[in-house]
Each structure stands twice: as structure tokens, then as C-alpha cells.
Amino acid sequence: MLKEVPVVQELNELDKKHFIHPTSSISQQQENGPSFIFTEGKGIYLTDITGKKVIDGMSSLWNVNIGHGREELAKVAQEQMSKLAFSSCFSTFSNEPAIRLATKLASIAPGDLNSVFFTSGGSESNDTVIKLARHYWILKGQSNRQKIISRSKSYHGVAMGATSATGLKPFRDFTNSIAPDFYHVEGSSIEALLEVIEQEGPETIAAFITEPIQGAGGVNIAPSGYFQEVRKICDQYCILMITDEVITGFGRTGKLFGIEHYGVTPDMMCFAKGVTSGYSQLGGVIISEKVYKDFINLSNGTLLHGYTYSGHPTACSVALKNIEIIERENLVENSRLMGEEMLKGFKYLQEKHEIVGDVRALGLIGGMQIVKDKKTGEGFEIPISPKLVAEAAKRGLIIRPVTFDQDTLVFAPPLIINKEEMETMMDILDESLTAVEQEIL
Known part of the structure; x- marks a missing residue:
């Protein structure tokens, strides 16, 4: 059920005032408020307070293995x-x-x-x-x-x-x-x-x-x-x-x-x-x-x-x-099979996009390196993965950037994901990579 605009605004302000978020940018939270206020989860999807529905491509924190709403x-x-x-x-x-x-x-x-x-x-x-x-x-x-x-x-x-x-x-x-x-x-x-x-x-x-x-x-x-x-x-x-x-x-x-x-x-x-x-x-x-x-x-x-x-x-x-x-539900085997589909999708995107470097996955945990030069593996001076994460979120997919000493997108969708949902995830990722490449190349 959608919340009225005043309620959303109230929760945004209360969040900024009282809620210290783990592993988050305090300045970003104070400037913009929470990026999502989730109210419901079902299967591989999360829905926020405005009614926006997104694929939980990280199983939240690598952990919602059997999916939401069970x-x-x-x-x-x-x-x-x-x-x-x-x-x-x-x-x-x-x-x-x-x-x-x-x-x-x-x-x-x-x-x-x-x-x-x-x-x-x-x-x-x-x-x-x-x-x-x-x-x-x-x-x-x-x-x-x-x-x-x-x-x-x-x-x-x-x-x-x-x-x-x-x-x-x-x-x-x-x-x-x-x-x-x-x-x-x-x-x-x-x-x-x-x-x-x-x-x-x-x-x-x-x-x-x-x-x-x-x-x-x-x-x-x-x-x-x-x-x-x-x-x-x-x-x-x-x-x-x-x-x-x-x-x-x-x-x-x-x-x-x-x-x-x-x-x-x-x-x-x-x-x-x-x-x-x-x-x-x-x-x-x-x-x-x-x-x-x-x-x-x-x-x-x-x-x-x-x-x-x-x-x-x-x-x-x-x-x-x-x-x-x-x-x-034989989810370990589904993880193996859908992991193969995920890696296949990564390799297709690697061939298609200039900024996709090394890709890897084992089961439903995967990584995609973002590079400036595929041949040398040289990265961008400023990491690009946060920009890609933002683009994916706009299009309905939550993934995570890693920028410590590499520029990488990481993935861990729920083990219940099916082939059609995996294809949707890859389509969103494809669109996000295209949008960022058009901006930076």
C-alpha cells in the first residue's frame, strides 16, 4: 500500500535525524535521506514506500537465500x-x-x-x-x-x-x-x-x-x-x-x-x-x-x-x-544452474561493453570488473561502479559496488531466481552499462 507524500517526507526527515545507518555515507544520508524505504518483499523483489519495485540482486546482504515473503x-x-x-x-x-x-x-x-x-x-x-x-x-x-x-x-x-x-x-x-x-x-x-x-x-x-x-x-x-x-x-x-x-x-x-x-x-x-x-x-x-x-x-x-x-x-x-x-526446493542445484546462466550473461555483456573487464561467478555469487582499458586492465581514475549501481537502481535492480582497490560490481540474487528473472536482471544491467558508457566514453 502506497504511503501519502507527507508520510514519506516525515519518514525521510526522521531517518535523517535519528537513524545512523551501517556501512553508509553519513553526508549522503543527511543530504538526500534514505535511498529506499522498503515496505514489502516477495520472491526476488522488494517494494519501497513509493510503490517502486526492484529486483534484489544482492539478496539484501548476501543472505536472503530463499527469497522474501516466505x-x-x-x-x-x-x-x-x-x-x-x-x-x-x-x-x-x-x-x-x-x-x-x-x-x-x-x-x-x-x-x-x-x-x-x-x-x-x-x-x-x-x-x-x-x-x-x-x-x-x-x-x-x-x-x-x-x-x-x-x-x-x-x-x-x-x-x-x-x-x-x-x-x-x-x-x-x-x-x-x-x-x-x-x-x-x-x-x-x-x-x-x-x-x-x-x-x-x-x-x-x-x-x-x-x-x-x-x-x-x-x-x-x-x-x-x-x-x-x-x-x-x-x-x-x-x-x-x-x-x-x-x-x-x-x-x-x-x-x-x-x-x-x-x-x-x-x-x-x-x-x-x-x-x-x-x-x-x-x-x-x-x-x-x-x-x-x-x-x-x-x-x-x-x-x-x-x-x-x-x-x-x-x-x-x-x-x-x-x-x-x-x-x-532443491535450491542448491538451482543456485548452480542459475549461476551458470548468470556467468553466461556476464560474458555476453563483457563482449558487448567496452568497460566490462574480468567477470567471474560460482553459483549465485558473481563479480564484474569495470575497466577503462580491457587489454591492460587499467581502471578509471574515479571508480565507475557506484554510477552503474545508481543507474541499475533507477531501472529496478539493486546491486553493489566494490571500490577498495578494484572497481567491481558484485551480485548475489536469491537462490530461487529463475531463468526469466535472470534475463530481466541482465537486461537492466545491459541498459545501465550502455547509459554510463554514453556518458563517459
Whole structure:
């Protein structure tokens, strides 16, 4: 239902006055107000307060995997809230949805990943896994193993530990004192990883944390064999291997978890986002059987880590139903098939448009580099991707720019997208590229 103009104006002014937006331009918000005030979502579409309908080409924040407006999730949340909305899981208290979800996750996670610690989201999950990795080595009598290695262009969240692990420097520069003992190695360079391990001493390294595909860094896909080599190195030097599946989990890449493309199993795996498709706040860490047995056998006191909402009954109920829908509707396979269509569309646009450079996708996560010169890969002095995002939004498509040290458009539509909807998305992108090229070339 459309809101009257005075109501829209009122909400705009109240937004500017009272709402501090995450990862947004404060000056832009204060000058223009919110770019959209969404009121409804259905399938792959969002509708704003003025009635404008747009394709959610990012699944909002890479997370609305089963699409918007799924009444099954609302119903299960209502039923759980009516019985037991919340109860604490501290002091060994428990609840059935948390137990059932932990069991389900153990059954679908790769390899021997078998025990789950719940959080409220991705940043908490990555902060948790860093603390658990360091605590693990304390229990093992190797408290000097405290250093965490991650990759450049990585994104692990905005809590203090997660920020410190993030390889994208602007996020670390946001604060004037990041946590110590974090190291960042260049891209997908095995040589760089080995150099840092040998330089710092393997006996000081607690863990290596990596996204199977780097999301916010520009959808960077590692070269063939990279993760197999990482696994070997971690085994060789007794370093815990951690995968951050916050974006890549629950079907996003055309497999249930991104690391499954590479045939290796980490020691710990973080998840969030797609576990509930954004219908409730939930995340967690899944720990291997071997590591958890060490926790059990070596711990002699309280695990002094936990969040108020760890094991939240309503969130866990929503996650169980969400996973059921993913499996029932075969959305992992649809992600694989529609991901192939998306990459095909990218390659067509790459051939057609002068400013489209490298394109890549794995399942329904993709990136398109914007360049001034295709042959050299030279970019524009001022990034063009924000201009393209604005043009696409005008035409009914939400996508996202990445401008840290590349000029890239990133994509992650809901896993329910069909071929016709994908073609519409590509048509809008085509029109947007044409409009920008006419302006700048």
C-alpha cells in the first residue's frame, strides 16, 4: 500500500535525524535521506514506500537465500514465540530447537565438523572462532600460539577481532587501535602464506582464516589447488584452518558450503546469513570432532564465552525451517544452474561493453570488473561502479559496488531466481552499462 507524500517526507526527515545507518555515507544520508524505504518483499523483489519495485540482486546482504515473503518462516517463528520465545543456554540450560539445529548442521557440514557454538551473526561468529582457536592452544599447553593469519581483500566482520582479521584496510583504518597479533597475506599466494609462517615462527600461529570465495572484497575466486595447499600447510605446521562461510554457506555457491568445491575440510567453520535467510539473527561456529574432543578432555572449568542470544529458540526454529525449504526446493542445484546462466550473461555483456573487464561467478555469487582499458586492465581514475549501481537502481535492480582497490560490481540474487528473472536482471544491467558508457566514453 502506497504511503501519502507527507508520510514519506516525515519518514525521510526522521531517518535523517535519528537513524545512523551501517556501512553508509553519513553526508549522503543527511543530504538526500534514505535511498529506499522498503515496505514489502516477495520472491526476488522488494517494494519501497513509493510503490517502486526492484529486483534484489544482492539478496539484501548476501543472505536472503530463499527469497522474501516466505510465510512458512513467519509461521514457525510465531509458533515458537507462542511456546518459548527465548531462554538462556548458559549454565548448560538448553532448548529443543537449538539441539535439533545443532544436530542438523552437524549432519550437513563437511567432513567431521560436528559440534556447534551459536552466535547472533557473522561478526560474532568470526570473533568467536578467533577466541576459540586461541583458547584451544592454551588448553594444549601452547599459549604462545596466538597469531591469526588472514588474506588481503578478505572481510570477516566489524567486531574488534573480526575487524582486525579483515584484510580490507579501510575497515581497519576506521578505528585507531586494532587488536594485536593479526597478519594479512597477499591474495591467494601460497608463497606469501609460507613466508609469514616462517617469519613469525609456526609455533606462534594459532590459525589461518579464509573465505572460500571473498565476498565484500570483490568476489575473488581462488585459483585451482589453492585450498588443498592451504590444508597441507596447516597440517604440516599444526595450524588450525578456519573457513568463513558467512556469505558462501547454505547454497550460495552451488554447493551447500563453499569449501566443498575444493574437497578439503577445515578445523572450524563459521556461518550466519543464509542459515535463516535473514528472517532471524543467527550465526555460529562448527568445530571438528577432533578439536572438540580436545576441548572436552582438556577443559576443567567454565567456557567463558557466550552471547545472550546463543542458541536462541526462535532463531533456531526459523533456521531449521529455512534449511528444510532449501533442501525441499532443491535450491542448491538451482543456485548452480542459475549461476551458470548468470556467468553466461556476464560474458555476453563483457563482449558487448567496452568497460566490462574480468567477470567471474560460482553459483549465485558473481563479480564484474569495470575497466577503462580491457587489454591492460587499467581502471578509471574515479571508480565507475557506484554510477552503474545508481543507474541499475533507477531501472529496478539493486546491486553493489566494490571500490577498495578494484572497481567491481558484485551480485548475489536469491537462490530461487529463475531463468526469466535472470534475463530481466541482465537486461537492466545491459541498459545501465550502455547509459554510463554514453556518458563517459
